[in-house]
Amino acid sequence: MASQYRPLDSRREEFQDYLERSGVLDTITKVFLMLYNEPEKPSNPIEYVRKNLYSNNPDEQEIAQLKPKIEEANAKLVKLQIARDELKALLEDTEQDSGIGNANGDGKLADGKGMLWPGEEEGTVDGEASVRYLDSD
Template sequence: MTSQRVPDSKREEFRKYLEKAGVLDALTKVLVGLYEEPEKPANPLEFLQRHIHGGAPETADVEALKQEVKELKDKNVELQEEVKKLTDKIIELEEGGAQTEQS
């Protein structure tokens, strides 16, 4: 019977790779968090997925952020238009003052 086990050196190399990349620490923290949960989740895999990368943002949060971005873009357009008007007004006043001085 042939064994399809990974040689120990490859296994150790992979373990070092995971440790160096911080994967082992991240997994340990998530598993400890799961262990310490007073009420174990019905779907532990979902718990791991949600906590391994901080979890996906809530849909309501995403929608609120999209709305905020839209409002800020609209406000930015308004402010750019106001800056343009004020700049034109300054130029107009400066030109009017220059013409008065020349007279």
């Protein structure tokens, strides 16, 4: 009957070796020693161990404070995504209505010319006989 327990003991020893090699036992031992040396024992020892096991681990109060900020940021993200989609649709409608975005997709008007800057007239820009277009072709 003792032979049945040998594989279990072997597996247990392998697991213990694994915990020792990875530093888990040392870390847990240090946290337990910290708890042992506390002059006033905490009312929630599990929370104490959790908090001290990983020093950068936020506590429940910090998490509770961050949740509303995360929810607010997610709501703002959704609003911005909706605004982006609306602006994309408006841009597409404007391009179609004005002839920009012709079949070539080059941003030129249907007649092959680009858009003039505000206040410019074709053929006269600052006294010169040229046209300045939005695109830099």
